[in-house]
Amino acid sequence: MSAPGKIAQVKAKAGHGSSLDRIRTYSESAGFQRGVVAAVVLGALIIILSMALLPRKVDVEVGQPSKVDIEAPRDVVNRPRTTALQEEAGKQAVKKATSSPENYDISPAASINAEDTVDMIFGKAVAFRRLYAGSRGSENGITSGLIKPDEARKLASGLSDDIRRDTGVELPSSLLVPLLTVPLPDLEAARTGTKQAVGAVMREIRISRDDVPAARSAVEARLSAAGITPELMPVASAIAKSQIGPNLVLNPAKVERARQEAMQAVEPIMILKGQTIVRRGEIVTGEHVAILQDLGLLRSRVNYPGITGVVVLSLVFAGILGGYLYQYRRDIIIDPRLLALMGTLVILVAGLSAMISMIPWPRAPLLIPAAFGSMLVAMTLDGRLAIISSIIFGLLAGIMGGNALSVTVVSTITAITGAFAVTRVGERSDLVRAGLIVGAANAIAIAGVGPIAGDPEIIKSSYLGLVNGIGSTVLAIGLLPFLENLFHITTSIRLLELSNPNQPLLKRLLMEAPGTYHHSIIVGNLAEAAAADVGADTMLVRAGAYYHDIGKIKRPYLFVENQLMQDNPHDRISPSLSALVILSHVKDGVELARARRLPQAIVDIIMQHHGTGLVKYFYHKAQEANQDTVPDESDFRYPGPRPQSREAAIVMLADCVEAGVRSLSRPTPGRIEGFVRKMIKDQLTSGQLDECDLTFKDLDIVARAFVRVLTGIFHPRVEYPAVIAPKDKGIMSKEAQG
Template sequence: MMKIQSYITQIRAIFSYRVFTISIFVLLAFVIFGILFSNVKPQTYDIELFSISDKTIRSPKTVQDEIKTEEERQKAADEVEPVFVYKKDIVQNRVSLITSIFDFVEEVHKETEDFNEDEKAKLASLKKKLTENVTEDVTKSMSDQTLTALLQADTKELAHVKKIVIEQVGFFLQNRIRDDSIDTFKNQIEETIENYSFNPTLKVAAVDIARYAIVPTEIYNEQLTDERKELAMDNVEPIRILQGQVVVQEGHLIDRETYRQLELLGLLESNTTFKPLIGLGLFVIVLISLLYYYFHTLSVSEEKKQTYLILISSIFILSLILMKIVEIIEQPDAILLSYIFPAAMAPMLISIMLNERIAMVMTILLASCGSIVFHDGITGSVNMEMALYILLSGLSSVLFLANQQRSSILKAGLYVSIINVFVILFLKLLGSGQYTNVEYIYYTSFAFISGISSSVFTIGLLPFFEAGFGILSTMKLIELSNPNHPLLKKLLVETPGTYHHSVMVANLAESACEAIGANGLLARVGCYYHDIGKTKRPQFFIENQMNIDNPHDCLLPEISKRIIIDHVSDGVKMLQKYKLPKEIIEIARQHHGTTLVKYFYLKAKEKDEEVVEEDFRYSGPKPQTREIAVISIADSVEAAVRSMKKPTPEQIRNLVHRIVQDRLQDGQFNECDISLKELEIIKETLCESLNGIFHSRIEYPELKDGSITMK
């Protein structure tokens, strides 16, 4: 079956980088939207008024019931009692008014005392005084008989009546009298005055005046009443239909109130809304924007960017599919199965194949999506508890997977399981722990299984992703560095000199790569295999010529040159046969670049001046990466220094400088992104390493018996 990488290469040949990359992002956005669509799509029901519900319907969101709230506010306002204010000045005013009436009667008496005026004239004079001097129109409220009775009374009787009426009026007006109780108090003052012994006619007048004097002393205050009603209405809490609240039970009648609530929640087919879908669209845009920004700032080739993007998208979609499967299996109103989701799988895979940074970004994106997928059966809601669970599970897996070996995946999964258990207990106990012991056992079991299953999925899926996408992960490199690999065993057994040379070059190249920020592990493993082609004709390479004559002494330079150069192509074929990663194969192919096989070229030129230099060069290509450039330098330097007898640090430094300058002038670094500054760092690092390897040793004296004295 063709690798996924091959399909990507074919598609890339058709479209430009920009078009292909944008297409991937757009396709990923549509896939995410499609997977999450059912979790936010407004669920509607075909329900008729006064029908029987065939299912239990819960509120998908929290909404305020404006109608019910307004009813409660109005009810609270109606319960507020009217506010009445006692007016103390009314008492004084009424007493003063009654006093004025009697004073004017007395005044008329005095004015007419010397004149023999009839009763009508006196009455007219009294009315005139009352009208002109009293703000209240007393004459319209008091009968002529009452006023006439007062005018007919003698001074002594009038004074007596005046005193009693004023006292009783003042006494009764001390009470809090309202409009609805005014008649009661008027009757009471009438009964009181009738108990006095007056002239019957004068008694009637006194009663009439007393009843007239009684008015409400507690006045309705509209402003205070309105303020209290407003306060009562403001104190009413808004009536809300809470998210998850049962609106109607299965088998219950859909009455008008229930139907109104369903309509308010948008659960009726006639009230479909697109707002949740718009919200999901914005959510997907945020996710894609984060991924786009990450890849936009990623410092790798365009080809690798696209490969990594498709890899991450595949793992992301796979995780979302697993989420949906768990959600589908999960039964409503049962133990939450969502905690069994392998939340650490995707971060583990990406951390191993790419790096920890994008693994953490993936964890955040998965946690966000998980909060939507695992919505506790409430469509369109967000489960922050599940988001926190996935986030902590994923981040802990990245932290525990620092040592990237396959054996460490299960160990990391075990640690993640423990973290998951603690997170679950934290989440459940934080809410007062309203769960049974059985539920606690289920939740912790699911959390533990989640961590273990994450590591199992990672181990199972990792080879497929590595092979399908051509990803050379740190874990794969560590596996390839195992001396038990068939090719390394072949190299050790058949070409021990070359094996030793490869190990030495690996040490040099790794330290130099790490000094310039390149991939030291890739350089080390690549060095192990870079000369594997020498196993085809081991005796033709000087490091393997122990106690034998050099076979090149008997060969023409052209033949020797072909044997030396062919070790590159032979090695590439062997590496391809054993299906080693492309990066390792390219190291074997490019580590000599297009350098000249100078020894045999000069030897051939001694016989024929017309020898073409190009015929004695490796076929290349030149080093394409910094790692291969470093390996090419380390390879030549190690061989050259090893051929020196008792090299001094100065000799080593000069040799390293000369080899680097020769490669630089020969244009061997023209096709890789290595800088002159980095070359200086490489030279310094190689010199330090070589000085450590080839340092001077003390020569121990040999005794007469042939033994060596150790000091």
């Protein structure tokens, strides 16, 4: 291979390696890990909500037996049966409406048709007169009665036939003769009067079949007042009466309204949640398929609206929780470990809620352990965050519990109560108390919310509240150790366990380094009192103080508090070696703590309780031993780091103050206070407190707390003389021994 080819190959390998390094670096970055955690939690929440809220699909075919029992996942209307009942009710309503006169209106067309027919009959008479006059060559036959009676009777017969053919009205020819013989003005007057009378009656009077005789009498009365000549009155009356008939027409809007009202009045046939729709082996009908379609249980379609709703709901929950964390607890978002813990708790509550909601029992949602989640959030992360989480857990429980208001309210109240109940747990009995409080609150909430939500029978299930509360507490306590180990967190329960004197490390410290053990106990008392006054974590400082010097177990005899009047080995070794031994107890303590899987918070206190302080005694001793050269100060300093938290700083101050006060020859209250404040000032001026959150006000409070405790420990005691009893010479009293 040529030199340029080798160079290109080397560059390609280098580029490939750098790409892998970039990918590896990015995958190990906190930002990438946070994104993965958020995606996993959101995806899991969507899956759980989908399983709980979206019905499971089934495959059925009409006319074939069902392979499984199919139950309704929620209440639904039996649409086929309800529709059949509604249609039947609609038919009956239409039948009743058509027989009711109230649903009929006067038809405008009836009066128009009647008037047109009257006009046509009189018009035919005029046409016959014109035809006759034309045949005689005279127009007078049109306007004057010149037609002879015999000829008029002949014409009337044809006129009757013509009227019957075109209008369907039967009029005797003898009755029509006056129409051909009277003067035309009289005929037109009769025509107008008859037309108006008929139109008025047909427009103004509601005429049914039974009302026709009365209506014809009414039109006859109107004709009498119309000014019609006596000769034309009979024929005008006959024409008018022939056009009087039923003028009512059914109002379709009224009929439709009656039909709709009847259909709406039908109570829907309901299929309740948990009710069997079709049993295994039962032949599937069209009704079954329609019900399954309404429930969204058929595989034939994808439930896009349901999936969209679940995704939106999950995003809303994530947005609420994420917004609170971003605003008030950004440290949880920054730390992928804590973010994963919070997400895990949300998933646990959602998963338990989904599982319990699937139990085919109406009261099962009352067993959803919303308090389980809020208690764990309070014990592992933050009490305030637990309150916000309680709202989300309550909503999750309510949604998965069939969208029941009672379940939502009860679960929210219970979750908030659980968050408050475990905010400060100082003893194991506090956990029992928390369980009883949560159970009682749950039972009371069930009893109170039931009647408001329209379910008074729910009061009988109040005992489920007590079961839920105690069960939530048991679940929380049982899961807590796994969460502590998995996410490397420190809880008050864990600190409480570590503070137990029967812990193996503390028992070993007592047996192998008793002086260090008693020193640690006093440091714990000092630190706890100071932490309580400044609002720091009292349980953490107490446990941290108990374990801060466990590294001395490795070489206990090299530390003065454990020498018990024996020779001091440091008198026989060099100052630098002595300093190395003293400094190593921090490293040894960290290794021992990690080997025993102590919480990181305690490991940090062990590592930071001396900060970067100087072992002054041996440093000065080294200077005195070799005045020609200046010893390297770094060989006599603790590796640090300096205290990063208030708790670590308080343990540091308590440690140096307790050790120093023991060296006072006369520890009066005044001397104790002066010494305490001097020691705190020395640590402050040396920069050991620069990286923690203690303020000057806090330091003053810490000093006063130390003085209060130390004054109680080193209080002056009355010196009792050794009294020798006359009969028991040589035996000192108990007071003299003490």
